Amino acid sequence: MEHVGRDDPKVLGAQPIPGKGGASGSEPAEEGDRGVGSVEHCPLHLSSCHECLELENSTIESVMFASAENIPDLPYDHSGSSEDVADDIRLEREGRRVNITGKAPNILFYVGSAPQEALDRFQEVRLVLADCVDTDSYTLYHLSRESALRDPWSDNCLLLVIATQEAIPEDLSQKFMAYLSQGGKVLGLCSSFRFAGFQVTSKSVLKETVQNLVFSKADQTQVKLSVLSSGYVFEEDPGERLSLGKLKGHLENEDQDRLIVQVPFGTHGGEAVLCQAHLELPPGSSVVQAREDFDLLKSSNSRRYEVLREILTTLGLNCDIRQAPALTPLHLLPAAEEIWDPLMRWLGKHVDPEGVIKSSKVSLKFLSSYTSEIEITPSALPVVTDVEAFSSEDFNLDIYRQNLQTERLGKVILFAEVTPTTMNLLEGLMFEIPQEMGLIAIAVRQTQGKGRGANAWLSPMGCALFTLLISIPLRSQLGQRIPFVQHLMSLAVVEAVRSIPEYQDINLRVKWPNDIYYSDLMKLGGVLVNSTLLGETFYILIGCGFNVSNSNPTICINDLVAEYNKQHRTELKPLRTDSLIARTVTVLEKLIDTFQDKGPNGVLPLYYKYWVHSGQRVRLGSLEGPEVWLVGLDDSGFLQVQQEDGKVVTVHPDGNSFDMLRNLIVPKQQ
Numbered sequence: 001m002e003h004v005g006r007d008d009p010k011v012l013g014a015q016p017i018p019g020k021g022g023a024s025g026s027e028p029a030e031e032g033d034r035g036v037g038s039v040e041h042c043p044l045h046l047s048s049c050h051e052c053l054e055l056e057n058s059t060i061e062s063v064m065f066a067s068a069e070n071i072p073d074l075p076y077d078h079s080g081s082s083e084d085v086a087d088d089i090r091l092e093r094e095g096r097r098v099n100i101t102g103k104a105p106n107i108l109f110y111v112g113s114a115p116q117e118a119l120d121r122f123q124e125v126r127l128v129l130a131d132c133v134d135t136d137s138y139t140l141y142h143l144s145r146e147s148a149l150r151d152p153w154s155d156n157c158l159l160l161v162i163a164t165q166e167a168i169p170e171d172l173s174q175k176f177m178a179y180l181s182q183g184g185k186v187l188g189l190c191s192s193f194r195f196a197g198f199q200v201t202s203k204s205v206l207k208e209t210v211q212n213l214v215f216s217k218a219d220q221t222q223v224k225l226s227v228l229s230s231g232y233v234f235e236e237d238p239g240e241r242l243s244l245g246k247l248k249g250h251l252e253n254e255d256q257d258r259l260i261v262q263v264p265f266g267t268h269g270g271e272a273v274l275c276q277a278h279l280e281l282p283p284g285s286s287v288v289q290a291r292e293d294f295d296l297l298k299s300s301n302s303r304r305y306e307v308l309r310e311i312l313t314t315l316g317l318n319c320d321i322r323q324a325p326a327l328t329p330l331h332l333l334p335a336a337e338e339i340w341d342p343l344m345r346w347l348g349k350h351v352d353p354e355g356v357i358k359s360s361k362v363s364l365k366f367l368s369s370y371t372s373e374i375e376i377t378p379s380a381l382p383v384v385t386d387v388e389a390f391s392s393e394d395f396n397l398d399i400y401r402q403n404l405q406t407e408r409l410g411k412v413i414l415f416a417e418v419t420p421t422t423m424n425l426l427e428g429l430m431f432e433i434p435q436e437m438g439l440i441a442i443a444v445r446q447t448q449g450k451g452r453g454a455n456a457w458l459s460p461m462g463c464a465l466f467t468l469l470i471s472i473p474l475r476s477q478l479g480q481r482i483p484f485v486q487h488l489m490s491l492a493v494v495e496a497v498r499s500i501p502e503y504q505d506i507n508l509r510v511k512w513p514n515d516i517y518y519s520d521l522m523k524l525g526g527v528l529v530n531s532t533l534l535g536e537t538f539y540i541l542i543g544c545g546f547n548v549s550n551s552n553p554t555i556c557i558n559d560l561v562a563e564y565n566k567q568h569r570t571e572l573k574p575l576r577t578d579s580l581i582a583r584t585v586t587v588l589e590k591l592i593d594t595f596q597d598k599g600p601n602g603v604l605p606l607y608y609k610y611w612v613h614s615g616q617r618v619r620l621g622s623l624e625g626p627e628v629w630l631v632g633l634d635d636s637g638f639l640q641v642q643q644e645d646g647k648v649v650t651v652h653p654d655g656n657s658f659d660m661l662r663n664l665i666v667p668k669q670q
Contacts, residue, residue, distance in 0.1 A: 207231025
């Protein structure tokens with residue numbers, strides 16, 4: 001298909017055939033409605049494409065979607081490889097949609113002219129936007145300078161992202177302004193792009209420093225966060241009075257320097273949101289050198305995404321939470337070969353004639369193989385018993401086996417790529433299965449993860465998610481102090497990481513009553529314990545989730561490893577979820593054995609080594625409540641605090657929640 005230039009008289013005089021031209025079958029545009037550089041679309045017939053034959057009466061955009069496997073979307077970047085194109089068009093055709101503007105759902109990134117630097121910058125910015133928008137609805141492309149000048153990219157562009165500090169050539173700037181004048185949307189991320197009415201002014205004292213930003217949303221509510229400044233601010237041209245949009249962001253400094261502006265442009269709905277805060281850079285970026293800056297930026301990371309989504313939504317993109325992934329079958333896996341035959345014999349005696357074990361919440365149907373015709377629902381899950389057929393990109397059974405060094409815990413695995421919640425999977429098995437066949441349910445993702453009380457637990461990719469079954473005799477050291485179970489689990493996660501050679505200084509800690517924290521700043525994991533006393537035995541399901549490689553929107557263990565490497569010039573490797581789950585279960589069994597032998601004093605020294613509360617002052621009940629000092633845990637595992645008069649008060653974890661951000665111990669709302 002030859003591209004016809006906008007100056008060609010055939011284009012300027014052409015009239016679209018009704019039903020075959022215009023946008024999505026709309027009425028032909030009047031001459032005066034055409035924007036600068038607009039191109040009329042003529043019918044496109046591809047005799048080699050069966051789907052295109054069925055769509056003869058569609059626009060060029062529709063034809064492009066009809067055979068996405070064969071026709072890459074414009075623009076075509078000659079500097080890219082065939083693999084790049086294949087990656088870009090791999091989205092399934094039925095998953096895409098055309099925006100209400102009638103344009104194909106392309107987000108284009110102009111990131112400068114230097115080839116390698118531009119590709120690196122493109123990947124950096126693309127990653128953060130892919131975390132914000134519905135990637136099933138949009139395709140994200142690199143727009144090179146050559147393609148920007150040559151191709152009709154503006155016809156299919158919903159958003160142009162300009163993310164380069166180098167000066168934009170005049171001919172390219174004219175292209176971008178023409179796109180704006182036609183109703184285009186532009187997001188500038190620390191770029192030199194600007195237009196009449198304001199200027200970008202350098203303030204070297206702000207360059208690559210962490211500053212406090214106040215961002216005003218479209219509904220006039222405000223978000224306060226720490227950002228990395230580019231060293232430039234926006235100022236109005238003398239004598240100019242701009243009509244700015246509602247989105248804006250200024251620093252909390254004396255000058256209240258403007259770092260984010262929303263600027264409407266033209267009469268066709270064009271607008272730009274321009275930022276001089278590095279919203280596109282993660283806190284672990286190489287630009288961020290000081291650990292204190294990393295901490296500040298990581299603490300604001302979720303708010304950074306909130307600001308980005310607000311900007312993208314204002315510019316017309318869909319940032320809605322994606323639909324929950326489809327449920328997958330479970331797999332029954334042995335951590336040791338010798339346990340398999342006894343397990344199969346036990347199952348044979350306990351399943352019903354249809355191979356099902358039922359509980360109050362879920363039915364597990366054990367099968368030798370799975371086919372797509374078998375229905376999977378939250379209350380009825382198939383369990384595949386063929387170990388040889390098992391494979392997963394996110395869970396390596398051999399690595400789990402190598403890191404599991406237990407006598408009884410974690411020996412029999414129920415694994416799922418996607419399941420509602422691991423807490424429900426073991427309920428029908430927990431009272432009958434022999435203790436030496438220690439059950440553990442592991443998932444890559446959960447659709448209905450649970451926290452304490454009525455809290456939900458978000459379960460994105462990269463979390464370690466599991467529920468472990470343990471049994472504790474009532475008349476034992478731990479059986480008389482069951483609240484300690486949650487403390488032992490939290491401690492096991494921290495020790496599983498910090499006991500790895502060279503990882504002992506990774507700043508992972510425990511927080512009362514059941515959380516895993518980075519320093520005293522951010523939560524990256526939690527524990528949920530459900531116990532049932534049956535006769536003389538506690539049957540306990542311990543649910544645990546902690547972030548291993550999911551850096552956004554908060555923080556994960558591998559963020560801490562990467563930051564440690566940067567600060568200490570080491571090369572510690574990222575950790576895996578499968579190995580950390582196995583190590584955690586191993587450490588937990590050792591802690592339980594130590595507790596049963598020596599009581600609380602056997603484990604408290606290690607617990608206090610890692611807990612975040614040493615010497616902390618808090619207030620009881622409210623901001624005006626009495627100030628107290630944290631003492632430690634009592635003999636039952638409850639938190640003790642000392643008042644000014646010397647009196648020690650015990651705080652029960654089921655009735656209170658310790659708010660790290662406000663230094664309060666407050667009653668938990670029922």
